[in-house]
Amino acid sequence: MKLTIQVNEGPYQHQSSDTAYHFTKAAIEKGHEIFRVFFYHDGVNNGTRLTTPPQDDRNIVKRWSELAEAHNIDMVVCVAAAQRRGIVDDGEAQRNGKDATNIAPGFRISGLGQLIEGGVQSDRLVVFGD
Amino acid sequence: MSDTKKMMYINRRAPYGTIYAWESLEVVLIGAAFEQDVSMAFLDDGVYQLTKGQDTKGIGMKNFSPTYAALGDYEVNKIYVEKESLEERGLTLDDLQHLVWEDEDEDYAEKDSIRLVTRAELADVLADQDVLFNF
Numbered sequence: 001m002k003l004t005i006q007v008n009e010g011p012y013q014h015q016s017s018d019t020a021y022h023f024t025k026a027a028i029e030k031g032h033e034i035f036r037v038f039f040y041h042d043g044v045n046n047g048t049r050l051t052t053p054p055q056d057d058r059n060i061v062k063r064w065s066e067l068a069e070a071h072n073i074d075m076v077v078c079v080a081a082a083q084r085r086g087i088v089d090d091g092e093a094q095r096n097g098k099d100a101t102n103i104a105p106g107f108r109i110s111g112l113g114q115l116i117e118g119g120v121q122s123d124r125l126v127v128f129g130d
Numbered sequence: 131m132s133d134t135k136k137m138m139y140i141n142r143r144a145p146y147g148t149i150y151a152w153e154s155l156e157v158v159l160i161g162a163a164f165e166q167d168v169s170m171a172f173l174d175d176g177v178y179q180l181t182k183g184q185d186t187k188g189i190g191m192k193n194f195s196p197t198y199a200a201l202g203d204y205e206v207n208k209i210y211v212e213k214e215s216l217e218e219r220g221l222t223l224d225d226l227q228h229l230v231w232e233d234e235d236e237d238y239a240e241k242d243s244i245r246l247v248t249r250a251e252l253a254d255v256l257a258d259q260d261v262l263f264n265f
Contacts, residue, residue, distance in 0.1 A: 008150075041153055080156055084149075112160040119261040120135055120164065127264050 002033045004118030008129025010042035011060035012053065017046055020128035021063055028071050036074045036118045037064075039107075041129065044087045047077045049104035061104050068106030075107045076114045135260035136167045141176035143265070145195065146186060151179050152194050154265035159197075162204035169208035169259075170201075171252060173215045180211065180226040180244075195227070202231030207243045214249045 005024050009016035024034060039046050051061050068075045077087055083096065089103040103109065119125045139158050145151040161168065172180055179198070186193040201209070209229055216222060229243040247255065256262065 040157075041150065081153060112157050113163070115157065115263075116137075116161040116164045116166070119137060119263070120133065120166065125261050125263070127262075129264075 001123045002035050002121070003027055004035045004115075004122040004125050005037045006115065006118075006125060006127045006129075007037065007039045007043035007046060008041045008127065010045035011051065013042070014129075016128040016130070017043065017060055018058075021060070021067065023126065023128070024073075025067060028067075034071070034073050035122045036076055036114065037068075038115045038118055039075070039077045040081055040112075040115065042085065043129070044077045044082045044085050047075070047082070047087050047104050047107040048102045050102045065104050065106040073106070076110045077103070077107050078115070079109050079111055082109050134165070134167055136169070136258065137161065137261045137263065138256065138259045139168070139170045139263045139265065140256075141170065141172050141179055141265055142174040143179075144175040145179045145184070146189060146191055150265045151176070152192075154263070155194065155197055157263060157265075158201070158206060159204060162206060168206050169210060169255070170206060171210040171212070171255070173212035173249075173252065175215075175219075177211060177215045177219060177221060177226070180209075180229070181221070182225065182227045198227055198229060201229065202243055205231070207231035207241070208245065209243045210245050210247050210252055210255055212249055212252050213246050216246075 005020055007017060007020045011017045046061060046064055053059050088098050088101045089109050090101055092109055093101050139154055141154055143150045184193050184195040230240045231243050232238040233241050
């Protein structure tokens with residue numbers, strides 16, 4: 001089955017981010033195709049490489065990056081939500097005159113159309129959040 | 131995009147306590163460009179999103195409620211409001227904005243966008259959808 005995953009909550013604050021990761025990983029292991037993982041609302045905070053969780057805890061951001069690299073997953077951070085919350089890549093830094101970037105490997109910033117397209121193109125849209 | 135799907139945006143939260151309502155509306159407006167069969171549902175505290183006369187000056191936040199009146203222009207004209215959610219909050223349809231759309235097949239006649247449905251009826255509408263966006 002072709003799936004699009006939507007992550008609506010930030011890391012560590014809310015279990016949704018963990019559950020979405022475990023679901024995505026399990027779906028891949030079961031042979032399903034991940035069309036896209038889309039990060040929205042505070043979910044965009046899953047995409048900053050500047051997090052430094054304690055050493056004895058899981059590294060949620062790094063875990064997503066590694067999953068994306070291992071399985072070539074398209075992981076999209078919503079641009080409007082990212083701008084509000086300070087998730088920045090090179091393009092956004094240039095456009096908005098910011099002095100730094102923080103996007104983590106494997107993530108890209110794009111528009112909400114990518115979420116709609118995920119809904120249209122996939123067999124299921126699976127949403128994680130309250 | 132070749133195939134058309136039935137897409138519903140479900141709104142369950144009050145408008146200003148969290149950003150979900152506003153960011154949901156942003157998805158609806160962007161999604162309108164995809165020419166899908168779009169509808170929206172307002173239930174639980176989500177019914178407060180459609181109340182008229184919202185004034186956000188006291189909380190220093192942008193009042194985005196006028197945007198709902200533009201939905202008809204985006205061809206978003208199936209707006210389901212759950213009857214029980216209104217009743218549980220002491221609200222009636224008169225407390226909500228009068229949302230309309232223009233039917234170009236009938237000489238741009240103005241028609242109501244809001245459809246008042248019971249919880250059971252809404253369940254049937256939900257079951258009929260291909261994609262549910264839940265906010």
